[in-house]
Amino acid sequence: MGLPITLSEIAPRISAGAFILNSGLGKRGADAEAAAGMHGFASGTYPFLKNLDPQQFAKTLATAEIAVGATLLAPFVPTAVAGLVLTGFSGGLLGLYLNTPGMRKPGSLAPTEQGLAIAKDVWLLGIGIGLLTRGTVDREPRRVRKAAKTLAKANKKAAKAQRRATSTVRG
Numbered sequence: 715m716g717l718p719i720t721l722s723e724i725a726p727r728i729s730a731g732a733f734i735l736n737s738g739l740g741k742r743g744a745d746a747e748a749a750a751g752m753h754g755f756a757s758g759t760y761p762f763l764k765n766l767d768p769q770q771f772a773k774t775l776a777t778a779e780i781a782v783g784a785t786l787l788a789p790f791v792p793t794a795v796a797g798l799v800l801t802g803f804s805g806g807l808l809g810l811y812l813n814t815p816g817m818r819k820p821g822s823l824a825p826t827e828q829g830l831a832i833a834k835d836v837w838l839l840g841i842g843i844g845l846l847t848r849g850t851v852d853r854e855p856r857r858v859r860k861a862a863k864t865l866a867k868a869n870k871k872a873a874k875a876q877r878r879a880t881s882t883v884r885g
Contacts, residue, residue: 718792723848726841727786727793730800734838735783741776748772759813778803794849800842807835 719727744752749772756771757763763771782803786796810832811817817829825833 719789723793730841731783731786738776738779744772759810797845804838
């Protein structure tokens with residue numbers, strides 16, 4: 715049995731996974747000032763985060779990024795699952811971009827200088843949607859071919875068994 719990943723899925727999973735994993739590893743030891751900055755930025759857009767301690771938020775964010783990166787890098791994780799995880803993660807990042815004042819030019823989706831660092835994460839959303847699509851819709855013909863192959867093998871075995879049974883009855 716092969717892995718639930720194809721050659722065409724390796725590059726996007728490695729590029730996004732390594733990037734996110736590295737980001738999470740870098741946040742593990744965030745000092746109080748860095749944690750407060752990350753927390754302030756995120757809680758300004760997502761008010762439900764305000765009740766979290768900044769250090770706890772930084773640890774949680776680091777753990778989440780490490781988990782997302784590891785999910786993408788693990789070849790035994792089905793592509794649809796990896797795509798779903800990446801799409802959810804990048805959706806949160808783009809939510810920051812879309813909902814934080816000053817990230818976009820007025821009346822536009824175009825980023826300001828401050829928004830450019832987060833707007834570029836749209837590539838993660840593109841990879842996530844691509845993996846999700848590849849892992850679900852594009853895999854269906856592969857399942858059909860596999861089922862047809864299994865059915866052909868079963869028919870071959872049944873025909874062979876029938877020939878043996880017929881020759882035993884005649885003999």
